[in-house]
Amino acid sequence: xxxxxxxxxxxxxxxxxxxxxxxxxxxxxxxxxxxxxxxxxxxxxxxxxxxxxxxxxxxxxxxxxxxxxxxxxxxxxxxxxxxxxxxxxxxxxxxxxxxxxxxxxxxxxxxxxxxxxxxxxxxxxxxxxxxxxxxxxxxxxxxxxxxxxxxxxxxxxxxxxxxxxxxxxxxxxxxxxxxxxxxxxxxxxxxxxxxxxxxxxxxxxxxxxxxxxxxxxxxxxxxxxxxxxxxxxxxxxxxxxxxxxxxxxxxxxxxxxxxxxxxxxxxxxxxxxxxxxxxxxxxxxxxxxxxxxxxxxxxxxxxxxxxxxxxxxxxxxxxxxxxxxxxxxxxxxxxxxxxxxxxxxxxxxxxxxxxxxxxxxxxxxxxxxxxxxxxxxxxxxxxxxxxxxxxxxxxxxxxxxxxxxxxxxxxxxxxxxxxxxxxxxxxxxxxxxxxxxxxxx
DNA sequence: TCTGGGGTCCTAGGACCC
DNA sequence: TCTGGGGTCCTAGGACCC
Numbered sequence: 001x002x003x004x005x006x007x008x009x010x011x012x013x014x015x016x017x018x019x020x021x022x023x024x025x026x027x028x029x030x031x032x033x034x035x036x037x038x039x040x041x042x043x044x045x046x047x048x049x050x051x052x053x054x055x056x057x058x059x060x061x062x063x064x065x066x067x068x069x070x071x072x073x074x075x076x077x078x079x080x081x082x083x084x085x086x087x088x089x090x091x092x093x094x095x096x097x098x099x100x101x102x103x104x105x106x107x108x109x110x111x112x113x114x115x116x117x118x119x120x121x122x123x124x125x126x127x128x129x130x131x132x133x134x135x136x137x138x139x140x141x142x143x144x145x146x147x148x149x150x151x152x153x154x155x156x157x158x159x160x161x162x163x164x165x166x167x168x169x170x171x172x173x174x175x176x177x178x179x180x181x182x183x184x185x186x187x188x189x190x191x192x193x194x195x196x197x198x199x200x201x202x203x204x205x206x207x208x209x210x211x212x213x214x215x216x217x218x219x220x221x222x223x224x225x226x227x228x229x230x231x232x233x234x235x236x237x238x239x240x241x242x243x244x245x246x247x248x249x250x251x252x253x254x255x256x257x258x259x260x261x262x263x264x265x266x267x268x269x270x271x272x273x274x275x276x277x278x279x280x281x282x283x284x285x286x287x288x289x290x291x292x293x294x295x296x297x298x299x300x301x302x303x304x305x306x307x308x309x310x311x312x313x314x315x316x317x318x319x320x321x322x323x324x325x326x327x328x329x330x331x332x333x334x335x336x337x338x339x340x341x342x343x344x345x346x347x348x349x350x351x352x353x354x355x356x357x358x359x360x361x362x363x364x365x366x367x368x369x370x371x372x373x374x375x376x377x378x379x380x381x382x383x384x385x386x387x388x389x390x391x392x393x394x395x396x397x398x399x400x401x402x403x404x405x406x407x408x409x410x411x412x413x414x415x416x417x418x419x420x421x422x423x424x425x426x427x428x429x430x431x432x433x434x435x436x437x438x439x440x441x
Numbered sequence: 442t443c444t445g446g447g448g449t450c451c452t453a454g455g456a457c458c459c
Numbered sequence: 460t461c462t463g464g465g466g467t468c469c470t471a472g473g474a475c476c477c
Binding site for chain 2: 189223
Binding site: 448449451 | 468471477
């Protein structure tokens, strides 16, 4: 903990939604929700107008729609968000060499190397106020909330106290009195599970937490977490601002609108995801030794399996083969809502073999498969033998590499639903309905 | 059809080595 | 028959963050 409030936390207000409102004037002053718009989507960001209706981040889009049906529901334009974020981070780095981005819309800055004449409260306050103005300039009108304090923890708490478009400085020496009345969840790392454990022990506020001994806390929440809480409850935090963090893993996952049951389809999707992971590894000059898959079952239980190679890889073929192999282990008969592939144990080099060649098989770049342009209600004769006998298939949905088909059977016009990878060769057999003209001809 | 996606860190148990 | 530690690596799961 420092003698001066020289740590700054900056947080762009309702970031994704604010970018949308900036770029589309008709959305200004109106509720805007950015997030997944599918049946299993969740809210990433809600504008302040939408928050008035109780719409919150991480809420299901379904729930958000019921709370605020007239909001604009947008899927997100990450290029625009990244561009705005880069402008802000570039500005921050021009102001101090010690900038630690936490996400697209948040960063810590250490003002000790920002070249200020001193670090007294009036000086850092004026600096922060000017910085907020410049953020608004480089983003063409976005607002930021800023907190200043003697540690990362305090700066972050401070930036939250006057959102949106606010500035709060916590003067050195006043940290404990600020924190004591607050709920324990103000402490980073205290989420629902930890809060519940603490609640059962009669600990609700930071003041309560301060009264608990180190041994007792470790017994309650474990060694690392317990010692962390012990110190943060006393506003003791000397974590440094770390400008560059190396990635430790790269992963891709997807949640599907309908649960998957077809193993072949799952293998196809893992293969596609392996390709995306490998491409990102190569793009960043990385390779990794441990390949993992993640499988979320219909009932939301989440399984993971991993396998570690002797030397790192960035090869699509290797990652895909391992990922598919890891799946064979698992019982997915009840249906799968999410599949994912990841690589960890990263190295910024690729193992070379005895001949000085890389171990990466000289592979073709993954084939880019365009989603088939299938219209709703396209007839799908001869999709496969089983379904051809059933009769007509109707495209029920397409996206995320999956085409879902509802089949009409003799018993029911809305028969079983089956899903296929969009690059499934069987899909190429699809053709529009045979018209009466054609039949006549 | 309640519950995203991309991450980080921690824990606990087992294997293995000295 | 009864019995050591410590350290590292790997795996699976869970909590948490934005």
